[in-house]
Amino acid sequence: MSFKPISEIGEFGLIERLSKIVAPSLGNTPALVEGIGDDCAVYRTGGPSVQVATTDLLVEQVHFDLLTTPMHHLGSKAISVNVSDVCAMNALPEYALVSIAVPRSVPVEMVEQLYSGMAHAASRYGLAIAGGDTSSSPSGLVISVTMTGKVAEERLTFRKGARPGDMVCVSGRLGGSAAGLKLLMRERAIMLDLLRNNEPYDKEVMAELHDYSEAIRCHLLPEARVDLVRFFHESGIVPTSMIDVSDGLTSDLRHICRRSGVGAHIDEGRIPILAEARTIADELQDDALAWALAGGEDYQLLFTLPKERYGDIEGNREISVLGEIMPEEEGMLLTDLFGMTIDLDESTGGFDHFGGAN
Amino acid sequence: MSFKPISEIGEFGLIERLSKIVAPSLGNTPALVEGIGDDCAVYRTGGPSVQVATTDLLVEQVHFDLLTTPMHHLGSKAISVNVSDVCAMNALPEYALVSIAVPRSVPVEMVEQLYSGMAHAASRYGLAIAGGDTSSSPSGLVISVTMTGKVAEERLTFRKGARPGDMVCVSGRLGGSAAGLKLLMRERAIMLDLLRNNEPYDKEVMAELHDYSEAIRCHLLPEARVDLVRFFHESGIVPTSMIDVSDGLTSDLRHICRRSGVGAHIDEGRIPILAEARTIADELQDDALAWALAGGEDYQLLFTLPKERYGDIEGNREISVLGEIMPEEEGMLLTDLFGMTIDLDESTGGFDHFGGAN
Numbered sequence: 001m002s003f004k005p006i007s008e009i010g011e012f013g014l015i016e017r018l019s020k021i022v023a024p025s026l027g028n029t030p031a032l033v034e035g036i037g038d039d040c041a042v043y044r045t046g047g048p049s050v051q052v053a054t055t056d057l058l059v060e061q062v063h064f065d066l067l068t069t070p071m072h073h074l075g076s077k078a079i080s081v082n083v084s085d086v087c088a089m090n091a092l093p094e095y096a097l098v099s100i101a102v103p104r105s106v107p108v109e110m111v112e113q114l115y116s117g118m119a120h121a122a123s124r125y126g127l128a129i130a131g132g133d134t135s136s137s138p139s140g141l142v143i144s145v146t147m148t149g150k151v152a153e154e155r156l157t158f159r160k161g162a163r164p165g166d167m168v169c170v171s172g173r174l175g176g177s178a179a180g181l182k183l184l185m186r187e188r189a190i191m192l193d194l195l196r197n198n199e200p201y202d203k204e205v206m207a208e209l210h211d212y213s214e215a216i217r218c219h220l221l222p223e224a225r226v227d228l229v230r231f232f233h234e235s236g237i238v239p240t241s242m243i244d245v246s247d248g249l250t251s252d253l254r255h256i257c258r259r260s261g262v263g264a265h266i267d268e269g270r271i272p273i274l275a276e277a278r279t280i281a282d283e284l285q286d287d288a289l290a291w292a293l294a295g296g297e298d299y300q301l302l303f304t305l306p307k308e309r310y311g312d313i314e315g316n317r318e319i320s321v322l323g324e325i326m327p328e329e330e331g332m333l334l335t336d337l338f339g340m341t342i343d344l345d346e347s348t349g350g351f352d353h354f355g356g357a358n
Numbered sequence: 359m360s361f362k363p364i365s366e367i368g369e370f371g372l373i374e375r376l377s378k379i380v381a382p383s384l385g386n387t388p389a390l391v392e393g394i395g396d397d398c399a400v401y402r403t404g405g406p407s408v409q410v411a412t413t414d415l416l417v418e419q420v421h422f423d424l425l426t427t428p429m430h431h432l433g434s435k436a437i438s439v440n441v442s443d444v445c446a447m448n449a450l451p452e453y454a455l456v457s458i459a460v461p462r463s464v465p466v467e468m469v470e471q472l473y474s475g476m477a478h479a480a481s482r483y484g485l486a487i488a489g490g491d492t493s494s495s496p497s498g499l500v501i502s503v504t505m506t507g508k509v510a511e512e513r514l515t516f517r518k519g520a521r522p523g524d525m526v527c528v529s530g531r532l533g534g535s536a537a538g539l540k541l542l543m544r545e546r547a548i549m550l551d552l553l554r555n556n557e558p559y560d561k562e563v564m565a566e567l568h569d570y571s572e573a574i575r576c577h578l579l580p581e582a583r584v585d586l587v588r589f590f591h592e593s594g595i596v597p598t599s600m601i602d603v604s605d606g607l608t609s610d611l612r613h614i615c616r617r618s619g620v621g622a623h624i625d626e627g628r629i630p631i632l633a634e635a636r637t638i639a640d641e642l643q644d645d646a647l648a649w650a651l652a653g654g655e656d657y658q659l660l661f662t663l664p665k666e667r668y669g670d671i672e673g674n675r676e677i678s679v680l681g682e683i684m685p686e687e688e689g690m691l692l693t694d695l696f697g698m699t700i701d702l703d704e705s706t707g708g709f710d711h712f713g714g715a716n
Contacts, residue, residue, distance in 0.1 A: 003465035003466075003467055003468075004465055004466045004467065005462065005465060005466070006460065006462065006464070006465070006466055006469070006494075007462065008466075009466060011492060014466065014469065014492055015492055017466065017470060018469065018470070018473045018490075018492070021470060021473040021474050021477050022456075022473055022476065022477045022480065022487040024477060024481065025477050025480035025481055025485065025486045025487045026486050026487075026488065027486075028480065028481065028484045028485055028486045029452050029453065029484075029485065029486040029488075031452075032453070032486050032488060035486065035487075035488045035489065036487075036488065036489050036490070040489065041453060041455065041488035041489040043452070043453060043488070044405075045403040045404075045405040045407070045409060045508070046403075046404075046405030046406050046407070047402075047403040047404025047405040048404050049403070049404070051403060051409070053453065053455060053488070053489065053504075053506065054455070054489065055455040055456075055457050055489065055490060055491050055502070055504055056457070056491050057457040057458075057459055057491045057492075057493050057500070057502060059459045059493050059494070059495055059496070059500070060496070061496040062459070062493055062494055062495070062496065063493070094387050094389075094401070095387065095390070095399060095401060095411065097399065097411055097412070097413040097504055098380075098413075099413050099414070099415040099502055100415075101415055101417045101420070101500060102364065104363065104364065104365065106364070107361035107362055107363060107364070108361075108362045108363070108364055108366075108367060108372065108375065109361055109362065110361075111364070111372065111376065112375060112376070112379060115376045115379040115380055116379050118380065119379050119380045119382060119383050122380065122383035122386065123382065123383055123386065126386045126387075127383065127386055127387065128383045128384050128385075128386045128387040128390050128393065129380040129383045129384075129393075129394075130384065130387075130390060130393045130394065130399035130401070130411070131393065131394050131398065131399040131411065131412065131413065132376075132394070132413060133413050133414050133415045134369060134372055134373055134376070134415075135415050135417050135420055135421070136364075136417070136420055137417055137420070137500075138417070138418070138419040138420065138497065138498060139496065139497035139498065140496060140497065142415070142417070142459060142495075142500050144413070144415060144457055144502035144504075146411075146413055146455055146502075146504035148411070148506075150403065
């Protein structure tokens with residue numbers, strides 16, 4: 001028996017192999033509408049709505065760094081990223097179960113701050129934290145949140161369902177989270193440097209962070225777009241497909257294209273990049289477009305809608321139309337500001353926990 | 359602001375403080391029947407049954423040791439411990455979401471073995487593994503399983519509900535898991551010793567482990583008692599209270615007593631200790647009764663039933679009557695084989711992840 005490191009097949013490769021192993025279990029419950037492969041699992045319970053359920057694991061040193069992440073913000077973010085998955089099904093969140101593994105060195109007060117961040121987010125989103133589990137951890141902090149939500153079955157949206165001719169739309173602004181993270185990582189390096197040299201922490205740098213509070217908030221305190229789901233419900237809009245932008249625009253659009261069996265053409269000029277992200281990119285000599293395409297963690301909603309519905313979204317300034325869904329053989333293309341065409345199917349993009357090929 | 363280490367308040371103390379923080383969120387969803395404080399959260403979805411949901415975190419070096427735990431068994435156990443929580447509500451399991459954080463050193467094949475153990479257990483219990491999340495881990499393996507189940511609301515059982523005069527009953531045999539663990543820990547020490555001295559692994563010791571396969575199976579491959587829940591449903595039995603024996607008989611009986619506002623008297627002579635656990639205790643010069651009372655991880659069901667229902671369980675050899683529920687002021691007492699009375703309220707017992715007082 002030969003042993004293969006996970007990095008050889010990457011995170012998506014691993015998920016594909018594991019999905020095949022658990023696939024036979026999906027036949028055990030006839031009420032299951034959708035199993036693995038979307039933002040949430042979906043199942044019927046005999047009530048007027050279907051239930052959706054999702055789970056996310058946040059691991060210290062992989063998903064967050066306690067040096068740059070206040071516990072209260074971390075708690076709020078742990079809830080928001082799951083709400084975002086629920087929203088991607090056009091559903092509204094109801095219940096969260098929260099588990100944590102905590103190193104013995106973490107004091108009670110820090111854990112309480114984490115939970116008060118979660119409670120605060122729960123009340124904002126109108127959901128209940130209804131249970132959980134606690135454990136010690138031999139090394140870092142681990143947070144696991146599982147969330148259920150509900151939606152009338154006729155409003156349910158999946159990653160699959162996009163059709164050639166549909167508009168490709170996205171909510172809010174992109175690239176902010178990656179910009180905030182880059183700033184915080186620079187800050188962290190400065191802090192560690194000062195600590196190493198026993199020098200006091202420089203307040204000047206703090207002041208500069210304050211100038212970029214929007215990008216930093218995008219990274220530390222993302223808001224799930226329940227407001228957009230409510231707008232859809234109120235306007236009678238059911239997107240033909242939807243996903244939340246957690247891995248990055250390229251990777252998440254690819255999920256929609258693969259699951260729907262379609263291609264897509266989008267325009268660089270129509271990608272709503274956060275203005276502050278552009279300023280930060282200039283300062284750091286980095287690329288804001290790359291952050292929007294592959295930075296991830298923006299937690300906006302990427303969705304498709306028939307062109308006939310343009311009038312319904314025209315007045316909503318939170319929605320941008322990026323381009324159009326194409327037949328599969330047209331591929332996934334980006335037209336840049338100079339009219340050049342870039343093949344998004346060939347570019348890597350999106351975060352891979354195991355550093356493998358996406 | 360002073361900082362308190364978690365060990366000062368213990369796991370249950372921490373849960374109590376965190377519960378208070380998230381309590382206000384429970385008001386967000388009127389369909390919630392039961393929030394934190396039982397084996398599962400319970401909520402209505404408008405269908406004919408209520409939904410129950412539970413989550414458990416398994417952390418390497420806290421809950422398992424990969425030197426003594428085959429991945430396939432670990433996967434099966436991760437499912438079983440959650441099914442056991444669902445059973446404690448008199449419910450049957452339906453869906454599981456599974457998240458893992460995996461160190462980069464773990465090869466794909468080991469992760470596949472873990473999932474094949476889960477898939478195997480899922481098919482045995484008739485549930486679907488419908489989603490999850492994967493991440494890398496900077497140190498140990500972490501497994502988070504969340505499970506939902508369903509039960510007709512009139513059959514739902516809680517920890518609360520035990521009444522003076524009720525019989526205290528337990529399923530199966532106790533102490534087996536702790537006995538198996540003790541053997542495996544001794545084995546582990548021998549293995550590490552041989553490795554350290556570059557000596558080959560002694561097959562004689564393996565042979566001896568084989569003699570105690572029942573206790574080792576109790577620890578590595580516990581079975582959740584869905585069979586008992588089915589028996590309850592078929593016989594029209596609704597226990598007045600129920601919990602699964604995960605922390606140990608003393609600790610779990612205490613949960614029932616506290617939540618129900620009652621006391622209990624049980625008899626040592628009626629505690630169904632696994633015969634093999636007694637043999638192992640003799641060999642290790644340890645105490646099988648202590649394992650049954652405080653070892654935990656037996657995943658049997660501890661429940662209470664009015665005396666009038668004795669006829670319904672009399673013929674079921676999987677059920678033992680340990681004693682009787684008493685008024686609260688009578689306390690929690692164990693009468694030992696010599697007729698001496700031991701105050702279980704004062705004895706510690708049950709596993710505490712943070713090493714605090716129970």
